[in-house]
Amino acid sequence: MKILVFGATGSQQFNVILEGKKKGAEVIATTTSATSFEKLKQAGAMPILANMNDANIMQEITKGIDAIAFMVPVSLPNPFDGLQYAKNVIDAAKTNGVKKIVWNTSGWLAPQKIGIPGEDVKLDISDYLKNSGLNYVIIQPTIYMENMLGPFCAPFVKNEKKLAYPTPEAMPIGWIASRDVSAFVVEAIYNDKLKADSFQISGLENLKGNDLAEQFSKGLGEKIVYYTQPAKEFGDILKPFVGEAGAKGVASYYEGLQNATEFPPKFNPNMSEVLEKLPVQMTSLAQWTKNNKVYFLN
Structure with missing residues (x-):
């Protein structure tokens, strides 16, 4: 192959x-x-x-x-x-x-x-x-766990023990590890039965902000609290990496989320059905955090 x-x-x-x-x-x-x-x-x-x-x-x-x-x-x-x-x-x-x-x-x-x-x-x-x-x-x-390695998140964990992300605390997310996504991609390549298919994939845990911080704390062995990062602050940090227009677009998306009363779904409750067709060993948030400790601790 x-x-x-x-x-x-x-x-x-x-x-x-x-x-x-x-x-x-x-x-x-x-x-x-x-x-x-x-x-x-x-x-x-x-x-x-x-x-x-x-x-x-x-x-x-x-x-x-x-x-x-x-x-x-x-x-x-x-x-x-x-x-x-x-x-x-x-x-x-x-x-x-x-x-x-x-x-x-x-x-x-x-x-x-x-x-x-x-x-x-x-x-x-x-x-x-x-x-x-x-x-x-x-x-x-859904949203990659690796996003939390970014400059808008990791330094806050390291310096202030705050898990900074621009999604509202009340919004649940099935965070997923990039390794798991890559494994899904490769399983899809090798599964000859799949010829015109689409899969919404997520992690197996549907975590609101405080739940996310709790799992993060388990992985790091330190108390971390959730911080809903203002969209503008997030955009300003992102600007040097994706340019002004790109940062503005992303910031406006998160601003909309922070003002919303309903949130878009970011979790697939039927992942067991996906895993039957694409068997992947999933990574928990706490395990991912433990694996990436070096980015979050001084």
Whole structure:
């Protein structure tokens, strides 16, 4: 099995390499910078330079590939460009007879367009993939535990014993580890019965803010309290990483959540049904926190 992975230099897709290697796959990982070659090689992948915006390169690198694991970059200056990126990959997969394509959507797809470009474009990508004629699986994860390693969260834990996140305390979330998502992606590649499927996946614990802090405390062995981070504070910290427009868009989304009386679902109560088709050993929040202690303690 030859698997081509997009986005493998980031935390959301990096573990696809490791999970693919466990199955005995040959993994080719794309990157836009040769400085990432060593990291990808050490993980067991063959790195290649490629950008999803180049249709000709996509046609070239998908030759002889059995399966593709892809996601669209989340920090594009113009989020709507993501549709062309995805089209380039999907069209190349079709031309070159790729047997299956698995898309990690970086979040649950909205039921309809909601006016946030980065979310709305995903619905266009979904339609294009479904109409491509390819065998596909769409993996829709909830919020990544790895988000808490970000500069808007980890320093608050380390310096103030506060778990800072811009979701309201009352909003329950089924946080999921990126390793688990990668394992779902690889299981989807190897399950021949899945040819036109979509899964909303979450962790097995549906945690409100204070519950999250309690599990975090268990993992760290220290008392941590939940802090609903103001959306503007979150956006200001995020700005140097994703640009002003990107940070503003994300901050406005969280501001809407903080003013809401009802919250969008971020937990799948039927994960047992998903796990029957995609058997993955799930990671608890406390275990994940324990595994990543070094980021949260002085």
